[in-house]
Amino acid sequence: xxxxxxxxxxxxxxxxxxxxxxxxxxxxxxxxxxxxxxxxxxxxxxxxxxxxxxxxxxxxxxxxxxxxxxxxxxxxxxxxxxxxxxxxxxxxxxxxxxxxxxxxxxxxxxxxxxxxxxxxxxxxxxxxxxxxxxxxxxxxxxxxxxxxxxxxxxxxxxxxxxxxxxxxxxxxxxxxxxxxxxxxxxxxxxxxxxxxxxxxxxxxxxxxxxxxxxxxxxxxxxxxxxxxxxxxxxxxxxxxxxxxxxxxxxxxxxxxxxxxxxxxxxxxxxxxxxxxxxxxxxxxxxxxxxxxxxxxxxxxxxxxxxxxxxxxxxxxxxxxxxxxxxxxxxxxxxxxxxxxxxxxxxxxxxxxxxxxxxxxxxxxxxxxxxxxxxxxxxxxxxxxxxxxxxxxxxxxx
Amino acid sequence: xxxxxxxxxxxxxxxxxxxxxxxxxxxxxxxxxxxxxxxxxxxxxxxxxxxxxxxxxxxxxxxxxxxxxxxxxxxxxxxxxxxxxxxxxxxxxxxxxxxxxxxxxxxxxxxxxxxxxxxxxxxxxxxxxxxxxxxxxxxxxxxxxxxxxxxxxxxxxxxxxxxxxxxxxxxxxxxxxxxxxxxxxxxxxxxxx
Numbered sequence: 001x002x003x004x005x006x007x008x009x010x011x012x013x014x015x016x017x018x019x020x021x022x023x024x025x026x027x028x029x030x031x032x033x034x035x036x037x038x039x040x041x042x043x044x045x046x047x048x049x050x051x052x053x054x055x056x057x058x059x060x061x062x063x064x065x066x067x068x069x070x071x072x073x074x075x076x077x078x079x080x081x082x083x084x085x086x087x088x089x090x091x092x093x094x095x096x097x098x099x100x101x102x103x104x105x106x107x108x109x110x111x112x113x114x115x116x117x118x119x120x121x122x123x124x125x126x127x128x129x130x131x132x133x134x135x136x137x138x139x140x141x142x143x144x145x146x147x148x149x150x151x152x153x154x155x156x157x158x159x160x161x162x163x164x165x166x167x168x169x170x171x172x173x174x175x176x177x178x179x180x181x182x183x184x185x186x187x188x189x190x191x192x193x194x195x196x197x198x199x200x201x202x203x204x205x206x207x208x209x210x211x212x213x214x215x216x217x218x219x220x221x222x223x224x225x226x227x228x229x230x231x232x233x234x235x236x237x238x239x240x241x242x243x244x245x246x247x248x249x250x251x252x253x254x255x256x257x258x259x260x261x262x263x264x265x266x267x268x269x270x271x272x273x274x275x276x277x278x279x280x281x282x283x284x285x286x287x288x289x290x291x292x293x294x295x296x297x298x299x300x301x302x303x304x305x306x307x308x309x310x311x312x313x314x315x316x317x318x319x320x321x322x323x324x325x326x327x328x329x330x331x332x333x334x335x336x337x338x339x340x341x342x343x344x345x346x347x348x349x350x351x352x353x354x355x356x357x358x359x360x361x362x363x364x365x366x367x368x369x370x371x372x373x374x375x376x377x378x379x380x381x382x383x384x385x386x387x388x389x390x391x392x393x394x395x396x397x
Numbered sequence: 398x399x400x401x402x403x404x405x406x407x408x409x410x411x412x413x414x415x416x417x418x419x420x421x422x423x424x425x426x427x428x429x430x431x432x433x434x435x436x437x438x439x440x441x442x443x444x445x446x447x448x449x450x451x452x453x454x455x456x457x458x459x460x461x462x463x464x465x466x467x468x469x470x471x472x473x474x475x476x477x478x479x480x481x482x483x484x485x486x487x488x489x490x491x492x493x494x495x496x497x498x499x500x501x502x503x504x505x506x507x508x509x510x511x512x513x514x515x516x517x518x519x520x521x522x523x524x525x526x527x528x529x530x531x532x533x534x535x536x537x538x539x540x541x542x543x544x545x546x547x548x549x550x551x552x553x554x555x556x557x558x559x560x561x562x563x564x565x566x567x568x569x570x571x572x573x574x575x576x577x578x579x580x581x582x583x584x585x586x587x588x589x590x
């Protein structure tokens with residue numbers, strides 16, 4: 001914000017003389033408008049990418065007619081949705097019905113306030129950044145329940161309740177994993193967490209305690225995917241059971257808002273995962289951080305986030321939808337114990353002086369521990385692969 | 398505990414296996430046929446739009462009788478005996494003037510039964526299938542032509558005449574395909590010459 005004010009005063013001579021409230025308003029409004037525009041236009045790209053990837057994975061070619069390679073297909077879809085009539089079915093609670101997509105969008109967009117796109121490219125550097133992200137991201141649950149309740153439709157209500165149950169259960173492992181980077185870095189500020197990962201690939205939190213942090217990352221990514229209702233976990237809008245879940249009754253612009261919220265949430269989850277584990281705006285090697293005088297920080301962050309989004313889409317077109325009980329099994333019996341264990345173990349390793357800054361840094365404890373872990377992991381993987389090779393024959397026999 | 402580990406590993410591993418499969422399919426040649434630009438080669442006996450070659454029709458009406466849905470309408474009257482004799486391509490004399498030969502393709506059930514009884518093989522199915530129209534009445538095809546040119550010479554006699562003189566000369570080609578169609582295209586001669 002101060003950075004924006006400084007930049008604006010430099011760009012517009014005489015602005016520095018204006019009163020404080022003008023500066024504050026401008027400093028808040030300019031980044032907000034930029035960020036919201038960028039993020040709100042994003043889903044057009046993501047939906048196009050999703051349809052294309054879906055097509056390719058099913059040996060089809062996806063949209064093709066509208067524009068070159070069908071690139072304007074989503075633009076056309078968005079325009080169509082914007083101009084369609086918003087239907088209010090009989091018996092809906094109109095206030096909640098309109099409010100619900102807005103709240104979902106608020107929950108999807110607000111975490112972007114604290115995302116660091118660069119050393120100074122951050123709207124606000126809250127000292128409780130991670131906490132803020134989790135707190136604000138769960139706002140969308142309220143919106144989903146609201147949508148389900150206001151629709152006056154049993155399928156919508158089912159969808160809303162399911163999404164509440166799902167998001168609440170998956171937030172627990174996600175938050176526990178969130179604590180691990182916080183414990184390692186010792187700060188809740190996202191800027192600090194990114195700063196702790198400066199200096200290339202080996203400093204990323206993903207590789208800090210080698211076999212432990214990748215598992216933590218996987219758990220966080222899975223839980224995040226469940227939180228934004230993506231396909232292996234999309235029981236709130238399971239179209240084969242509940243017509244379209246919580247947005248059954250929505251049409252036109254409000255439906256488009258739900259869509260936008262879903263894709264923005266995907267992006268937010270990807271960005272947060274890459275900030276926490278993949279080094280944020282730092283390049284894999286410091287040499288790639290700048291292109292001449294041009295800093296590539298935002299580019300790296302967006303690239304990592306888009307890579308994670310691609311993995312989300314990949315998973316979506318790979319996996320079938322989970323049943324409700326399987327979903328709860330994954331959350332409470334798999335992810336939660338694992339994240340709890342990881343939290344305790346990594347917390348202990350952080351507290352223990354020889355391993356406090358990651359395994360490979362300490363000569364006497366770190367390397368041997370890493371070697372032992374590697375060996376165990378290697379043996380485990382070998383045995384597991386052997387077992388999974390044998391397993392189909394066992395099952396067949 | 399062991400079963401739990403086994404379950405977790407199986408879940409993780411099967412996800413990886415599935416991802417490998419979808420990744421491979423990302424680069425597989427796509428199965429989509431870009432329809433208006435690319436077309437599928439239709440099988441040789443495909444039954445699509447009916448066509449009737451008016452110059453060969455003798456007006457016998459067997460196709461109309463064979464049609465199970467009565468979608469062929471024929472009106473024919475006797476040719477005056479003083480008129481010039483005309484023939485179908487296979488030598489059948491045409492003794493009736495076919496004034497109306499309509500096929501309603503919106504009724505047609507594509508059974509192909511009308512083509513078998515035709516003595517001159519003048520009605521047949523074409524591989525043409527894109528004849529959607531905005532109006533159903535446009536599916537009524539009129540095949541009777543006003544100024545059609547018929548063969549006025551008996552093709553059998555002509556073939557015999559063509560076969561007889563070359564019998565003396567060695568380089569003869571059996572007239573497997575007699576002049577089936579009347580030569581209405583003068584530009585064909587310079588192409589042959």
